[in-house]
Amino acid sequence: MSDFFFLPFKNLESERLILRQIKDSDVSEIFALRSNPEIMKYIPRPLVTTIEEALGHIKMIQDKIDTNEGINWAVTLRGNDKLIGIVGHYRVKWEHFRSEIGYMLLPEYSGQGIITEVVELLVDYGFNKMKMHSLEAIIDPRNHASARVLEKNKFIKEAHLIENEFYNGEFLDTIIYSLIKK
16 A cells, blocks of 8 residues: 555646646536536446436545545636546556546547646656556547547557447447556
8 A cells, every 4th residue: 555645635737727626516517527428438337317426426536535546636727617627546556556547528628638738747646646657548449539648648558458348238348558657
């Protein structure tokens, strides 16, 4: 186990972004992200269908921070506190010095380089604060935009797993990208 803790919570910042703690008042934006079939099409998880489920998702995020299992941030544009995406470190394997990064963004903000910038912040936090040795991102092979973002950030394709997940009545492939601290 690590001696690193996610609390007290720390914001991450870039020139145009502030990544801050997700709060209950973000529920409308969380609902918009997690209930949108287009956003969720590459994420094998059930769609959120009610505000209560969106609040439950926020609670699950906070619980993982509290138990040091993972951390998520709200992506906001500098000068505007509105949540436009969620990013974080998931499935942290402290004993292996490895964590999985993930991200999702409201569609009206895609194509602006925001996720590429976010991944830079996640990599810096993972390697320099959490002291991870490697980071991974697990994506659907059809998600070409996510693959491009990872490759821009020097992640390499480590594996293509064939029909390794079963979701919604079908077998799905996954691709694992990784980055090792140099």
